[in-house]
Amino acid sequence: xxxxxxxxxxxxxxxxxxxxxxxxxxxxxxxxxxxxxxxxxxxxxxxxxxxxxxxxxxxxxxxxxxxxxxxxxxxxxxxxxxxxxxxxxxxxxxxxxxxxxxxxxxxxxxxxxxxxxxxxxxxxxxxxxxxxxxxxxxxxxxxxxxxxxxxxxxxxxxxxxxxxxxxxxxxxxxxxxxxxxxxxxxxxxxxxxxxxxxxxxxxxxxxxxxxxxxxxxxxxxxxxxxxxxxxxxxxxxxxxxxxxxxxxxxxxxxxxxxxxxxxxxxxxxxxxxxxxxxxxxxxxxxxxxxxxxxxxxxxxxxxxxxxxxxxxxxxxxxxxxxxxxxxxxxxxxxxxxxxxxxxxxxxxxxxxxxxxxxxxxxxxxxxxxxxxxxxxxxxxxxxxxxxxxxxxxxxxxxxxxxx
Numbered sequence: 001x002x003x004x005x006x007x008x009x010x011x012x013x014x015x016x017x018x019x020x021x022x023x024x025x026x027x028x029x030x031x032x033x034x035x036x037x038x039x040x041x042x043x044x045x046x047x048x049x050x051x052x053x054x055x056x057x058x059x060x061x062x063x064x065x066x067x068x069x070x071x072x073x074x075x076x077x078x079x080x081x082x083x084x085x086x087x088x089x090x091x092x093x094x095x096x097x098x099x100x101x102x103x104x105x106x107x108x109x110x111x112x113x114x115x116x117x118x119x120x121x122x123x124x125x126x127x128x129x130x131x132x133x134x135x136x137x138x139x140x141x142x143x144x145x146x147x148x149x150x151x152x153x154x155x156x157x158x159x160x161x162x163x164x165x166x167x168x169x170x171x172x173x174x175x176x177x178x179x180x181x182x183x184x185x186x187x188x189x190x191x192x193x194x195x196x197x198x199x200x201x202x203x204x205x206x207x208x209x210x211x212x213x214x215x216x217x218x219x220x221x222x223x224x225x226x227x228x229x230x231x232x233x234x235x236x237x238x239x240x241x242x243x244x245x246x247x248x249x250x251x252x253x254x255x256x257x258x259x260x261x262x263x264x265x266x267x268x269x270x271x272x273x274x275x276x277x278x279x280x281x282x283x284x285x286x287x288x289x290x291x292x293x294x295x296x297x298x299x300x301x302x303x304x305x306x307x308x309x310x311x312x313x314x315x316x317x318x319x320x321x322x323x324x325x326x327x328x329x330x331x332x333x334x335x336x337x338x339x340x341x342x343x344x345x346x347x348x349x350x351x352x353x354x355x356x357x358x359x360x361x362x363x364x365x366x367x368x369x370x371x372x373x374x375x376x377x378x379x380x381x382x383x384x385x386x387x388x389x390x391x392x393x394x395x396x397x398x399x400x401x402x403x
Contacts, residue, residue: 134314
């Protein structure tokens with residue numbers, strides 16, 4: 001890896017007077033002003049995630065909140081389009097889960113099963129897309145750029161469908177692969193009279209962390225590097241090279257933190273459900289309204305929680321993605337060179353492109369752009385994206401040809 005003064009621990013932020021190599025910029029480029037643009041260790045990743053949220057709260061928290069509203073709206077639509085008595089009661093009646101007759105009715109209610117499956121699938125898909133789009137404010141924060149909620153969506157609106165396709169492919173592959181694993185796990189539990197749970201459950205958790213680490217970068221590469229669904233999975237696998245156990249450990253830590261946070265955050269929800277049960281038993285005339293009130297409060301509270309969880313988790317995974325590219329491709333050197341015209345000119349004079357070029361990308365970096373071409377404005381800039389690196393290497397190649 002090419003080492004520079006900016007890549008070592010404790011480096012100072014890039015001066016605020018820096019600007020892009022070409023083109024008028026609405027915001028100045030300040031590499032390292034939000035988080036250090038270099039290799040980061042685990043504790044630095046979490047502190048950098050907080051810094052990114054503080055830099056672009058509307059994007060990091062607004063996009064997940066929008067995803068939560070989409071899920072809430074979809075649930076309401078499913079209630080109206082496909083009415084199911086079991087489904088309605090499960091949503092609005094807190095004591096419905098204790099009714100054995102309802103449990104038997106649910107098992108034989110095809111409408112309830114279809115509504116539940118569709119709702120769960122769409123909810124998971126929307127959450128996964130929102131998590132993947134957290135990479136945009138994170139990468140822009142590498143240059144000190146602020147990102148808004150609508151801006152995040154506009155930057156990669158055309159990558160929404162490819163991202164959904166990638167997630168559907170991942171879901172299908174993981175579902176097929178998980179069936180035999182769960183069958184073997186259940187068989188071991190039955191044969192050992194649940195004594196094998198000491199081994200089975202930790203093994204399942206380790207497998208979950210390994211699978212998550214293996215594919216967590218795939219949607220991000222679809223958004224940033226404009227890869228296809230299958231190429232993105234292979235790219236995610238390669239980005240873990242040499243860092244498997246560290247990434248698995250970080251994913252396991254994320255799961256543990258999320259589990260504890262969700263348990264603590266569920267206490268107010270449990271209190272609300274308990275109060276609603278008292279209201280329903282004490283006021284028979286207002287029982288139905290109490291059920292709907294609990295449903296509305298539950299959905300609102302769940303939306304707020306998912307907003308916080310998606311924002312934090314998505315930002316941490318995005319920083320891990322940037323960290324992996326820095327370690328494998330010296331992306332920090334490339335971004336620093338692309339942000340400073342003096343450094344870029346020096347790189348041309350030395351015949352250096354400013355960093356390692358990503359492997360496995362056909363035609364990289366592409367034909368050199370004409371000298372009079374304008375650079376990408378800061379409002380549309382995604383540092384480290386395929387078009388940003390094409391632009392930078394094009395300028396380097398054009399400058400080398402002129403010299």
